[in-house]
Amino acid sequence: MRKTNVLALAALGTALTMGLAACGGTAGGGGNTSSGNNATGGAAPTAKHNDAYTKVVNASDAKGGTLKFALSDEPDSMDPGNTYYAWNWNFSRLYARPLLTYAAEPGDAGLKLVPDLAEGPGEASADGKTWTYKLKKGIKYDDGTEVKAADVKYAIARSNFTDELTDGPKYFAQYLDSGGYKGPYKDKNLDDFKGVETPDDHTVVFKLKAPFSEFDFLVANPQSAPVPQAKDTGVDYEKTVVSTGPYKFESHEVGKQLNLVRNENWDQATDTTRKQMPDRIEVQFKQNAEDIDNRLMAGQIHVDLAGTGLQSAGRAKVVQDPAKKDSTDNPFTPFNRYAMMSTKVKPFDNIDCRKAVQYATDKVATQAPWGGPLGGDIGTTAMTPTTVGYKQFDLYPNGADHKGDLTKAKEHLAACGQPNGFEANVAVRGDRTKEVQVAEALQASLDRVGIKLTIKKYPSGDWSAQYAGKPDFVHKNNLGIMIAGWGADWPSGFGFLSQIVDGRFIKASGNYNMMELDDKAVNELLDKGIQTTDSAARNEIWAEVDKKVMESAAFMSFVYEKTLIFRPANLTNVYVHPAYGMYDYTWLGVKQ
Amino acid sequence: MTAPSESFLELRDLRIHFPTEDGLVKSVDGLSFKLDRGKTLGIVGESGSGKSVTSLGILGLHKDGRAKISGEIWLDGEELVTASQDHVRTLRGKKMAMIFQDPLSAMHPYYSVGSQIVEAYRIHHKVGKAVARKHAIDMLGRVGIPQPDRRVDDYPHQFSGGMRQRAMIAMALSCDPELLIADEPTTALDVTVQAQILDLMTDLQREFDSALIVITHDLGVVAELSDDILVMYGGKCVEYGSAEDIFYRPEHPYTWGLLGSMPRLDREPTERLLPIKGTPPSLINVPPGCAFNPRCGYAGRTRGRSTSQVPELLETEGGHLVRCHLPRAERRSVWENEIKPMMEST
Amino acid sequence: MPGSDPPGHPGRTIVVAFIVRRVIAAVLMLAVVSMATFAIFFLIPRALGQTPEGMASRYVGRDATPEAIQGAVKRLHLDDPLLVQYGRFAKGIVAGQDYSLGPKKAECPAPCFGFSFNNNQPVWPTLLDRLPATLSLALGAAVIWLVTGVSIGVVSALRRGSVLDRAAMTVALAGVSLPIYFTGLVSLSVFAYTLGIFPGGGSYTPFTENPVMWFQALVLPWITLAFLYAALYARLTRAGMLETMGEDYIRTARAKGLKERTVVTKHALRATLTPILTIFGLDLGLLLGGAVLTESTFSIQGIGKLVIDAIRGNDLPVVLGVTLFAAFFIVLANLIVDVLYAVVDPRVRLS
Ligand SMILES: Nc1ncnc2c1ncn2[C@@H]1O[C@H](COP(=O)(O)OP(=O)(O)OP(=O)(O)O)[C@@H](O)[C@H]1O
Ligand code: SF4
Numbered sequence A: 001m002r003k004t005n006v007l008a009l010a011a012l013g014t015a016l017t018m019g020l021a022a023c024g025g026t027a028g029g030g031g032n033t034s035s036g037n038n039a040t041g042g043a044a045p046t047a048k049h050n051d052a053y054t055k056v057v058n059a060s061d062a063k064g065g066t067l068k069f070a071l072s073d074e075p076d077s078m079d080p081g082n083t084y085y086a087w088n089w090n091f092s093r094l095y096a097r098p099l100l101t102y103a104a105e106p107g108d109a110g111l112k113l114v115p116d117l118a119e120g121p122g123e124a125s126a127d128g129k130t131w132t133y134k135l136k137k138g139i140k141y142d143d144g145t146e147v148k149a150a151d152v153k154y155a156i157a158r159s160n161f162t163d164e165l166t167d168g169p170k171y172f173a174q175y176l177d178s179g180g181y182k183g184p185y186k187d188k189n190l191d192d193f194k195g196v197e198t199p200d201d202h203t204v205v206f207k208l209k210a211p212f213s214e215f216d217f218l219v220a221n222p223q224s225a226p227v228p229q230a231k232d233t234g235v236d237y238e239k240t241v242v243s244t245g246p247y248k249f250e251s252h253e254v255g256k257q258l259n260l261v262r263n264e265n266w267d268q269a270t271d272t273t274r275k276q277m278p279d280r281i282e283v284q285f286k287q288n289a290e291d292i293d294n295r296l297m298a299g300q301i302h303v304d305l306a307g308t309g310l311q312s313a314g315r316a317k318v319v320q321d322p323a324k325k326d327s328t329d330n331p332f333t334p335f336n337r338y339a340m341m342s343t344k345v346k347p348f349d350n351i352d353c354r355k356a357v358q359y360a361t362d363k364v365a366t367q368a369p370w371g372g373p374l375g376g377d378i379g380t381t382a383m384t385p386t387t388v389g390y391k392q393f394d395l396y397p398n399g400a401d402h403k404g405d406l407t408k409a410k411e412h413l414a415a416c417g418q419p420n421g422f423e424a425n426v427a428v429r430g431d432r433t434k435e436v437q438v439a440e441a442l443q444a445s446l447d448r449v450g451i452k453l454t455i456k457k458y459p460s461g462d463w464s465a466q467y468a469g470k471p472d473f474v475h476k477n478n479l480g481i482m483i484a485g486w487g488a489d490w491p492s493g494f495g496f497l498s499q500i501v502d503g504r505f506i507k508a509s510g511n512y513n514m515m516e517l518d519d520k521a522v523n524e525l526l527d528k529g530i531q532t533t534d535s536a537a538r539n540e541i542w543a544e545v546d547k548k549v550m551e552s553a554a555f556m557s558f559v560y561e562k563t564l565i566f567r568p569a570n571l572t573n574v575y576v577h578p579a580y581g582m583y584d585y586t587w588l589g590v591k592q
Numbered sequence B: 001m002t003a004p005s006e007s008f009l010e011l012r013d014l015r016i017h018f019p020t021e022d023g024l025v026k027s028v029d030g031l032s033f034k035l036d037r038g039k040t041l042g043i044v045g046e047s048g049s050g051k052s053v054t055s056l057g058i059l060g061l062h063k064d065g066r067a068k069i070s071g072e073i074w075l076d077g078e079e080l081v082t083a084s085q086d087h088v089r090t091l092r093g094k095k096m097a098m099i100f101q102d103p104l105s106a107m108h109p110y111y112s113v114g115s116q117i118v119e120a121y122r123i124h125h126k127v128g129k130a131v132a133r134k135h136a137i138d139m140l141g142r143v144g145i146p147q148p149d150r151r152v153d154d155y156p157h158q159f160s161g162g163m164r165q166r167a168m169i170a171m172a173l174s175c176d177p178e179l180l181i182a183d184e185p186t187t188a189l190d191v192t193v194q195a196q197i198l199d200l201m202t203d204l205q206r207e208f209d210s211a212l213i214v215i216t217h218d219l220g221v222v223a224e225l226s227d228d229i230l231v232m233y234g235g236k237c238v239e240y241g242s243a244e245d246i247f248y249r250p251e252h253p254y255t256w257g258l259l260g261s262m263p264r265l266d267r268e269p270t271e272r273l274l275p276i277k278g279t280p281p282s283l284i285n286v287p288p289g290c291a292f293n294p295r296c297g298y299a300g301r302t303r304g305r306s307t308s309q310v311p312e313l314l315e316t317e318g319g320h321l322v323r324c325h326l327p328r329a330e331r332r333s334v335w336e337n338e339i340k341p342m343m344e345s346t
Numbered sequence C: 001m002p003g004s005d006p007p008g009h010p011g012r013t014i015v016v017a018f019i020v021r022r023v024i025a026a027v028l029m030l031a032v033v034s035m036a037t038f039a040i041f042f043l044i045p046r047a048l049g050q051t052p053e054g055m056a057s058r059y060v061g062r063d064a065t066p067e068a069i070q071g072a073v074k075r076l077h078l079d080d081p082l083l084v085q086y087g088r089f090a091k092g093i094v095a096g097q098d099y100s101l102g103p104k105k106a107e108c109p110a111p112c113f114g115f116s117f118n119n120n121q122p123v124w125p126t127l128l129d130r131l132p133a134t135l136s137l138a139l140g141a142a143v144i145w146l147v148t149g150v151s152i153g154v155v156s157a158l159r160r161g162s163v164l165d166r167a168a169m170t171v172a173l174a175g176v177s178l179p180i181y182f183t184g185l186v187s188l189s190v191f192a193y194t195l196g197i198f199p200g201g202g203s204y205t206p207f208t209e210n211p212v213m214w215f216q217a218l219v220l221p222w223i224t225l226a227f228l229y230a231a232l233y234a235r236l237t238r239a240g241m242l243e244t245m246g247e248d249y250i251r252t253a254r255a256k257g258l259k260e261r262t263v264v265t266k267h268a269l270r271a272t273l274t275p276i277l278t279i280f281g282l283d284l285g286l287l288l289g290g291a292v293l294t295e296s297t298f299s300i301q302g303i304g305k306l307v308i309d310a311i312r313g314n315d316l317p318v319v320l321g322v323t324l325f326a327a328f329f330i331v332l333a334n335l336i337v338d339v340l341y342a343v344v345d346p347r348v349r350l351s
């Protein structure tokens, strides 16, 4: 356990230095910095496994060619204001510039927000309830017209306050003080939307209900990318998105194919994070997942857009072939895969019984279903390593080999008054094979100390509405352990933790704090953190929250999930962006 | 090969055996006979005795390689067993033709009756369709189909049983064959139609001076038509002779059985005087000795020879041949004293 | 009197009356099919306790707010009584309907199968857009499998027990038992990614755009799909041919002195192919409703790919649209087969 994390930290550390050395803090120089990377990063053909994790692989200034993406699924929408897919928050930056975005750097440096449409980070008022952003001047849409502050306001209004655009998150609706605003489709007068003000064409002011120190993270969401009211066609807007990025829509057949071409009205001088290498970008939707892997390996396409990695057949090929393995990277996803123990179900209401589980679990066995070490690092905290504020610690060291410390487990069983173990239920989404296998591994682990688990399977469709997310149901059915996963919408401690550990978020249905942890200290720390504007101090608080949560012993991480993504030799300027856990889609180029 | 035959048709020791999974089926096992133009041979025997296999063998329809054929078939001076398949094919339809058992299944369901006759005609006559069609209508008329010009385009299923049989005859006769084999041409027809069909065949035979083989279970049919009669049992000829020989002086116990079981007008058709007990012999494991011995009431009178020795087909007198171990005198006295009175008494 | 019927082919009035009757039956059947699909999607989940909100939550983003879910319920009319929902659907087909895109309404002229719950696209144009791919795949494969399957079946039957027969039947057994998913991926990996003879998955291009590319991209899917059916048809043809060759009328044909070739082609094949034609019509009709596995394996955006994705995504309007579309093709194929059968086999009457 410890070893893995030390390595992971070391990798991140290297990434940080390399990024700083190569890119001089920002990626602003574009072509220049990438050739610098090329010099230090080594020649392209010698790229090794995980190289793109710490540096830019195949750095190249060569423009032209067609960059081909394939997706096995279809997107919720290609409308930047109407999507919740992580890959799309990455991809949409090719044509949509939000107020802020993440620095174009591998490693920790990439988790830093930098200005995009805005000139700088938001300026918070003293009470923390007003956030002001100044727009850069001279940023144009692909039709040559200039971006106005009102377009940002309109974009927020349409994406958060309409019944039609349902696919994206609704954080702005949640945090902005907008009264009873009905949204721009019912109320065409934008002046009625009081949550955002535009005193002039280059200033956007957000009015919040309560102080929220991580507001900058919210405006890094593609929903803050401007949309001219006159161009909005509602749910159909995804066919004709107006571009502010280096590429614009050529054609979009929904659910089938998207073609992008260079946007001549995009100005590199205003953009510190993107490149404009290929002439065209083509995306095919609904492609056979296995075939995507084969096409990647044959060099016929360049990127699996979803960024969730190879299928099992593809993984097997990579594991068997060192040359292929060198063409892969193994980044963290934002996901923690864990078990929650209900503090309201006997005997898990006793902390010692929970601790017994922590010690008795064979974490190598519970790591296996995710694909072993390639599928994730063994986890010991609630936050994941690519969360800002993450600190490594392990409160329940379960043996040097992570296979469980049965002596300690038995001590805690005795302390809990169940020296011979007990019977309990573990709830799992029955249609998720990996999670079922984890439940079985857990069952076998705990059996060693006399804890007899019965696996209860529920459908994933209503998992959170009817089953594990419904405390009543959990109590009635004595669901002591629930196997779940969580990935944050933005990589901060608050983004990750608030929904799953805040006692005030325990809901009668759709509850993600399944352990029903309602610790006053945790709740207060979360409030304190979100009001702390100094980011260093704030990040300390998130680490503290994590510790408190782990002290409750109700949360047990199995793995910090990783993916195995393939990097074809003909792909240039490739690095893993830590904020997305996939390649930075705005940097890629192709060899011709 | 022995010397060419003087007769129009002659079979010499014909054997047609089928290798099957269960063993070798000896459907025809050493059959010989002669037939001249203008003459009629009746072949009688129970189901499975090899009558159809014999006729198909003559037509060369067992030459697809699956059957083992030996012996000789002489037709108008040509030997057919050793002749090429293709040559025999050119003889079929024209030189020799066959009226098949069960005309419903023997005619193609998807083609009109007329077109099937036209096809048969045009194989051997280089004429246009219209001419062939006229000929087909003509033939249908001659076999007694009413309104042949209308019925010519009907499909077999639109014909009644008797009409189908007539159409079958029309088809077989369309090229004036010199040898006509009629395989149970009247089974399943009612008595009046039967008589009409038989009359028709003899008329046509007379007209073309062809040789005719009539195959049947029904001795009544052969009695009317035949010059000679061949009684088959288990793939072999057991008795051969003129119609008179067979009807008035039969010498083989199996023939007695057949005569005894002949349906007559004064009896219920199903009621039989001397039913032949038991079932036809297996053609694979032929009983030792005489194939008929398990069913024969006289096997006990041969001092064991019936069950040990295969009887030979021997001439009793004047071309009358019998295959039986019973001494000739005994055969005659059994017929005269035991069988004949019993048949006459009813 | 059997002779009083018009001989041979069915009369025109009979055919017309027959078709009219069948069309009415088909419309009724389509209505039943659509109701059944509706019931599977709405009635059964509701009976199992699902609320309109639970249903709507599938069509909105992750962790949607209650307001967003309520909005979706209203917009998709999920809270209406089932009959009203069905009525709206049926009316849409006949009279068209409107749909809120946000700033304005989209008009959906008849036949309007509604809008996808998942991507808000009108279903009918989507179906029409996907049809050419499915047609290309199905018809091309059908030609291949009919020609190869039947010829292999015939040759196998005529040379029963030969090495050729045994080899063909072994391959056919493999063809029948290997899943398309497997044969498709293997053929792609060999011919597209290793040898590079054919383009890889996802390369289907409409004929009207680039006929050469259309052809090249379809060769592997055609062969993969045809392999399965050819195997089936070879076995069917062989069995049928063996049976037919034993028929009395074949013996009759030979007894007439016909050449063996004529006996096989004119007499045996016709009888063998007639039942196969029926199966062929139905198979083709089914395939026009989408070759799900082949389309998925080769990433061809046809009807089959559309419906399987729609089922996975609980996209009722699309599922309903494809179901009706597919049912229509099956009904049509049935009708054509029945008429054809009556034409081919004089014993069959239309009734
Ligand atoms: N192709 C064949 N392969 C194997 N056995 C055959 C074949 N053709 C005929 N036989 C067998 O040969 C025997 C004689 O058959 P055949 O048809 O000649 O009888 P039949 O005397 O015409 O009888 P029926 O009066 O019923 O028509 C039967 O036992 C039959 O099963
Ligand atoms: S040989 Fe014997 S068994 Fe055969 S018929 Fe004569 S008496 Fe009967």
Ligand SMILES: [Mg+2]
Residues within 6 Å of the ligand: B051, B052, B053, B101, B183
């Ligand atoms: Mg017979």
